[in-house]
Each structure stands twice: as structure tokens, then as C-alpha cells.
Amino acid sequence: MKIKESKSGAVIMLDLNGRLDASNSGVLEKKLTDLLGAGEKYFILDFDRLDYISSAGLRVLLMAAKKANGAGGKVALSSLKEHVREVFDIAGFTAIFPICSTSEEAAGLF
């Protein structure tokens, strides 16, 4: 999985590319923990190029959402592929994350 980071105003955009599973979820966890530690609290995670996610990936997203919300911020997700979306549905995660069809739409939430 590759992570591309950009920033627009106060919002951090992370573009995830590839597969997010237990072999690499630690990389995303460190990235998000570092950003949260540096005071960032508004995030868009763009899943347009994310092909796969397992519970290890969801664990990291939940951690980030809890910390960002606790700091008065937000984690929004965009462009979920069908199978990724289904994993979110099964886990009941669609109810706890704002999920937008495009990253532009997600940017409108902040």
C-alpha cells in the first residue's frame, strides 16, 4: 500500500493506494498517529485506489476517528470501492464515518 499525503487548509488528505491489511496497517497507524500528535485533526482518507481492506485496517481507522473526534476534529472517507464498502457495512462502520462518493464532496464537510 502506498500513502500520498497532501494538505488543503486545515484538512489533511491521505490517498491510499493498494491493499490495507495486517501486513501494512502499522504504516498507516504510524502516519495517522504522527499527524494527530502534531495537532492535525481534520482528515480525508481517499479510497479511490484502495482495492482491499481487512479488520486490521478498520482497527486503525477507528483509532484515528476516536482521537480526531476527541480533539474536536473529524475523519471522512471518500470513493469506496464496492467490496471495501461491503466490509464497512458488515462491520457497522458506515454508521460511524462520514462516507462521501468523491474527495471533493468530502472536502465540503470541513
Place this chain on the structure above:
Amino acid sequence: MALERMAGTLDEETRIELKNSLSELERLSLALEEFGDRRCLPLKTVMDVNLALDEIFTNIVSYGFPDSDDHLIKINLLIEGKELNITVEDDGMPFNPLEIPEPDLNVPLEERKTGGLGIYFVRKMVDELRYERRQGKNVLFLKKKII
């Protein structure tokens, strides 16, 4: 010619052997993709099976071995009619995933926990799940309808 070859391989078992390292997840997904292509399985079936096997494998590697030795996790795939029958075998500590309680999904974000989510995915992705402890090994049977 091609048809003959296909007919000859239809009832063959496919075996995937993985070392007890999370870096093997990539090899697992590539092997399943190749298996799916070769047997013309629907992408959805392959993706569901990939998620189930990923979660099982990750659990075994993360919690199954108290030592730091090398172990092999053996996965067998067999297509029987419109069913895909899978076994996962490991020589780790006894672990029956069917005993893991289902997570509570209807709680607010602050109270959500991710423990048990992986095994919950396994249950959701397959049509049957059975566990046996056999000759010092964990053997998990999964059945997935091919639709």
C-alpha cells in the same frame, strides 16, 4: 485440447503453503487471484474468500505461536460442484474461532471496539465454518457457495 486439460484438473486440490509471517498476506492474495482466474470463479467469491482467509491467517500468525520458530500454515482449496471447500491447518496453540463472541456493532464510535471483528468477517464471508483439533493441529473447514 484446452478443454481436456480443464476437465482433467477440475477435481484437483490446490494447496497454498504460507510461512507464519504477515508479509505472506500478499502471496495469499496473489495465489487466490490466480486460483480464481484459472477456475473462472466470480470475482466476488474470490474477494470474500480472500477476506476470510486473510483474517484466519492473521489470527494464527498473531496469536498462534508462542515460540519464534518457523511454522507452515496450509490451505487447501477444492471445488466440488457449486461449492468451494477450504481447509486451513496450523500447528499452533489450540484455537477455536467459533468460540469467539460476536462483536456489538450497535454502539457509538467512542465505545466501539475492534476485537472479534476479524472472526466476525470470517463467519459473514463463508456459508459454513467448522473447527477440529486433530493430532495437535487446528483444522478449520470453510464452505463457500459459488454464485
